[in-house]
Amino acid sequence: MENKTIILTGGGTAGHVSLNQAIIPELEKLGFRVEYIGSKEGIENELIRESHPEITYHAISSGKLRRYFSMKNFTDPFRVGAGLTQALNIIRKVKPAAIFSKGGFVSVPVAMAGRLAGVPVIIHESDVTPGLANKLAIPFADHIFTVFKETMGHVPKEKSTCTGSVIRSELLDGSAASGKELCHFDNNHKVLMVMGGSQGSALINEAVRENLDRLTKQFNIIHLCGKGNIDERLEGHEQYCQFEYVTHELPHLLHLTDLVVSRAGSNSIFEFLALKKPMLLIPLSKQKSRGDQILNANLFKSQGFAHVLEEEQLDAHSFLAAIEQLAAEEEQLIHAMTEAEPPKTAYEMAKLVAAHAK
Known part of the structure; x- marks a missing residue:
């Protein structure tokens, strides 16, 4: 045999x-x-x-x-x-x-x-x-x-x-209701998910938390902050839910999400594209990588799927402005993504x- x-x-x-x-x-x-x-x-x-x-x-x-x-x-x-x-x-x-x-x-x-x-x-x-x-x-x-x-x-x-692209089938089977239960959100604000990769990003984490009071006026926040990066002072916040890293919960959280902030790893951005989630991409800089995420992000930007904020330009002010622009152009981004080739x-x-x- x-x-x-x-x-x-x-x-x-x-x-x-x-x-x-x-x-x-x-x-x-x-x-x-x-x-x-x-x-x-x-x-x-x-x-x-x-x-x-x-x-x-x-x-x-x-x-x-x-x-x-x-x-x-x-x-x-x-x-x-x-x-x-x-x-x-x-x-x-x-x-x-x-x-x-x-x-x-x-x-x-x-x-x-x-x-x-x-x-x-x-x-x-x-x-x-x-x-x-x-x-x-x-x-x-x-x-x-x-x-x-x-x-x-x-x-x-x-x-x-x-x-x-190839997408994991389980991502399509998520439940927004299950995601909301995981996060204990009790209002109908739109949901912003922020993720900095499996190890997290200190710069992105800081930009989110510095803007938390202003962001939560408009959004519920799901923050995947990386191992060891939980801020215990923010535990129990009604509109802010932080995780170090998620696996089985991710499909539910993504189905609950309206807008995404992420690094620009290929697997992740194609999953957001398949689920039609408008994204703000903050690629790893050339000082920290070979520049592959910058290429990925700019290609998605040129196709109308994403906005891009360079890591060198990232601070609390630019982060908040980029989120506001992403929210303002949400429908345009979703329309462009509906024209993309299915995974x-x-x-x-x-x-x-x-x-x-x-």
Whole structure:
């Protein structure tokens, strides 16, 4: 009997894990056994074990790919080498039909090991330009899927396909009533959701809280502030509900939400687009990233889906002004989003992955 196992990999941020989380049950419906290779200490370890405790998780050694000087740059190649050996041993033991990589530094040794073992390697790139990890992994890939059409100019066209965005099906099944119950809002104000990524953003958190009195005259606020960033002084506020990070609650909170403030990670902004939530995007600056979120945000702005506030321009005053402008143009943004191409489902993405398996 043929081995119908697919290994998934990807990590470092929630964005490198969420698509994998979404397609696991869909691959299982297609008759595949799923196993996961991730790092020992990355966020993927926690997220995968929590959302899919039934699947086997293999933790390997992994270095971090840095664009700045650090003494760890001299030791991390040895960690990557150890991770390559570990991944190769896992792959030879499991004998998967394919490896699907969502990116992040842990995926590089896995892609390399997949090529060495003769297993088809499939990469998914969700940003306009490939990240450093995917750039290193692409030579070992058999096929690359992209979200943006513009990405096709940055990857080998002969082995690449633009699939468009993929949205988790559970996001469509949220309940605004359940979201309101979670937040204990007891009025009919519009709801503004603010999120700064899985680790939170001190700048965004500060801008929200400095403007809280003025914002709550018009909005109920859902604030996803990141781990360790809860302000206990604001607990119990009738129009302000703060969470460190949410998983199963997110569909309900999004269905309750009218306007969103967010970083500009590809997965998140396409989910807002699918749910037609007007968004103010505050991308990570080039000082803190390779600039991929800036490209994502400006592309959405050019298509009329979002407003953009550069992080360098962010302060309490500019934040409040940007929210007021977003609210004033809410209907225009929603109209533009209704014209967008609909996203693929996780099941459709799983079938594309399965089509490239041995």
